[in-house]
Amino acid sequence: MSRENLQRAEAAARSALISTTSYDVSLDVRQAPDPQVAGYPTRSVINFTAAPGASTFLDFIGSDVHSVFLNGKGLRVEDVVDGARIRLDNLQDENQVTVTGTALYSRSGEGMHRFVDPADGQCYLYTQYEPADARRVFANFEQPDLKAAYTFHVMAPAEWQVASNGVEVNRTLLTSDPATARWDFATTEPMSTYITAVLAGPYFKAEDHWQATLDDGISLDVPLALYCRASMADSFDTDELFRLTKNGLDFFNRLFDYPYPWGKYDQAFVPEYNLGAMENPGLVTFTESYVFTSRATDAQYQARANTLLHEMAHMWFGDLVTMQWWDDLWLKESFADYMGTLGVDRATGWDTAWVNFANKRKAWAYVQDQLPTTHPVVADIPDLEAAKQNFDGITYAKGASVLKQLVAYVGFEAFIAGSREYFRKHAYGNTSLADLLAALSTASGRDLAGWAQQWLQTSGVSTLSLEFEATDDDDVPGQVAIVQEATDPVTGRKELRPHRLRVGSYDFDGGGALVRTGSFDTDVAGARTNVPQLAGQPRPALLLVNDDDLTYAKVRLDGASEATVRTSLDRIADPMARALCWSALWNSARDAESPAAGYIDAVAAFGPAETGIGVLLNILDNAGTAVERYTPGQERIAVRASFLATAAAELDRAKPGSDQQLAWARTLGTVSRHDDSVLPRLRGLLDGTAPVEGLAVDAELRWHIWHALAANGQATVAELDAELARDTTASGRAGHATAMAARPDADVKAEAWNAAVHGNDLSNQLLTATISGFMTAPADLLEPYAAPYFECLRAVWDERSIEIASRIVRGLYPLAQDLAEGAEPAEHPVMRRTDEWLESNADAPRALRRIIIEQRSHLLRALTAQAAVVTTPSIAP
Helix, strand or coil, X not given: CCCCCCEHHHHHHHHHHEEEEEEEEEEECCCCCCCCCCEEEEEEEEEEEECCCCCEEEECCCCEEEEEEECCEEECHHHHEECCEEEECCCCCEEEEXXXXXXXXXXXXXXXXXXXXXXXXCEEEEEECCCCCHHHCCCEXXXXXXXXXXXXXXXXXXXXXXXECCCEEEEEEECCEEEEEEEEECCCCCECHHHCCEEEECCEEEEEXXXXXXXXXXXXXXXXXXXXXXXXXXXXXXXXXXXXXXXXXXXXXXXXXXXXXXXXXXXXXXXXXXXXXXXXXXXXXXXXXXXXXXXCCHHHHHHHHHHXXXXXXXXXXXXCEEECCHHHCHHHHHHHHHHHHHHHHHHCCCCCHHHHHHHHHHHHHHHHHCCCCCCXXXXXXXXHHHHHHCCCCHHHHHXXXXXXXHHHHXXXXXXXXXXXXXXXXXXXXXXXXXXXXXXXXXXXXXXCHHHHHHHHCCCCCEEEEEEECCXXXXXXXXXXXXXXXXXXXXXXXXXXXXXXXEEEEEEXXXXXXXXXXXXXXXXXXXXXXXXXXXXXXXXXXXXXXXXXXXXXXXXXXXXXXXXXXXXXXXXXXXXXXXXXXHHHHHHHHHCCCCCHHHXXXXXXXXXXXXXXXXXXXHHHHHHHHHHHHHCCHHHHHHHHHHHHHHHHHHHHHCCCCCHHHHHHHHHHHHHHHHCCCCHHHHHHHHHCCCCXXXXXXXXXXXXXXXXXXXHCCCCCHHHHHHHHHHCCCHHHHHHHHHHHHHCCCHHXXXXXXXXXXXXXXXXXXXXXXXXXXXXXXXXXXXXXXXXXXXXXXXXXXXXXXXXXXXXXXXXXXXXXXXXXXCCCHHHCHHHHHHHHHHHHCCCCCHHXXXXXXXXXXXXXXXXXXXXXXXXXXXXXX
């Protein structure tokens, strides 16, 4: 019996019995470069207190437990080990348990991940634990509220770089094996198991330090380090990363008025990473996709800065003060998401952080919050599998959006004052919602219990629109009201929240630009709120509810404003207002309020004039989704061809070497996966016979193009292998896997399916790449896999780790379906098959059912959009 899925009730019972003091952990990874060696020795010495006579358990997932000593007495392993748990009985006031065993190297990004660089054959290790994979590396009490001080020791090849949370205090060559060294690291401050970390391998390392004297006179000198694989060192822009790091440390230390508490600040960029980054104190890990080996846009650099500052904010929100259990995951992720954007806005040279937040991050939240599996920001997390699924758009982006609304409600100064008090009172401890509310309520002078109940403990997104009372003059309305609609998708209840927002008026100036001519703040509550400021006033060309994006809500444009936007979106001078109008159009298309073709037309008409590269990349991605999923099948070929023609024309028209040029080139490649009309041009970009001035056809873009060629049957195995020989990097290997699986051949699809579903040879990165290629295919090639997909779900979930199983279940769902003309979306064959599986698998794990329910919802939305017949105002040429 595995017993890996720890229940919340079990965790609460354990923390009521024991309190952890310290861990001394030793790991021996000196044989990691040998692929035949599957595991490594691990030893944990844990000191903890307990209720006398109590019984509890440790967590460990490895190949073997060799010994267990409790208070000096050896226990029979076969008597105390039960799957992933080690039982401890007859505890004393003060206890010490020592466990030795063999842990396993991972290829899934969970626990100790082992990666062999295809560029030079070097072996790299790093750990990743959230929410509960430290137990895959060393025996421990795996839950966030059992904090302790940690001392790590690592034996590894002497020429490697090795790092952990604490500073290195000693490095010794073994006299018995001079090729091996032992690293000893300083004991940490108290922290949770899931944010401990180890890094080991022949990493490139750059060093610096940050010094500052804070406002209260405290002087800080923090050592800094950056790591990446040696084969990527030439692309590692360490000067820029150190600059951002120092700016961030300066900003957050002063903002939070609590000195950085973790000694050093290392940042490692690692391969095959499952997340964007992880906030391990003193050793933050990032996906190495942030080391740009190919041309990257300014938006990508800004997104990297946002992630860097997001993780830095965690040093306080999440690491210094940690949630009691995963129900309050938002206490760290929502705050870090908000603070990351705030940091980019205030501590870097970018001025579009909140624009990109409004257009990209909130769009993620709106999508998640309309699913039947949505949940309150403060969620109900009964077990670890549920925790794994809750790293989603609600916990991150909705929570951050709600915090932005809270700042508008109580004021920034009160918000920061409450945060400072929260750190001071709960440093190195664990908290829940009530603790944060107490600090914020004291600082703001407001009782925030009602606000929290309405915003943090309900689900669903509000939709705001304007309602006009008619008068004899169509241009001058009578009473004007903001109408709020909000239904919790889970409970079906109306959840009409209070909103503090801004309404902006926009009119054309003498030069034809749409500029803000007035704005006012107002409070919205209930289903209908009168807006006396607009009553009896001439209607402007555009009225924008939620101007400046202060609250969390979808906005429906009134008829006159929508007509203005659909004819003059490119004339809106303010970047935020323009981004909000793009969001309104996209939400209208997603909600089947207007046809997808109308959104695609808007992108074709106004995308070329969009100066915000982050917004442009987002709307181009949305347009691709609208073409392939929301446009009726019988219209798609014509709509796609028209959009491709626009992309090709804009590639030629864009400024040479600009981000816009690169954005249109990527779009051309993406949309061409389903259309062969511009493939000769794409091949000309590859072989240099049809270059575009200023466009760097580097490795990333080349694999983008090869994917399109392969999906259309116009790339041979020999050509793809030759490209792989040219690009021996990890990303090149993933690009090759995607292109190989994308070839439109039944045998190719069968091979990819078997490798993903039945094989165990693919790492997490190559699994995702293979699934991506497999799913790029005509419907007739994928249709035979619909039945096997549903038949394999339970076995996949039972036999694979949750990370790998989630990728398979989500990635292979038959999502790209078309609705037959005149058919009902709910009667689509895949919808019926999904419903049958859900009905007959009511006992399936909640996390598995959640993925299936969400994919069903995405499919239903797409089919509903295809079925929608709405007249859209025409777009000016």
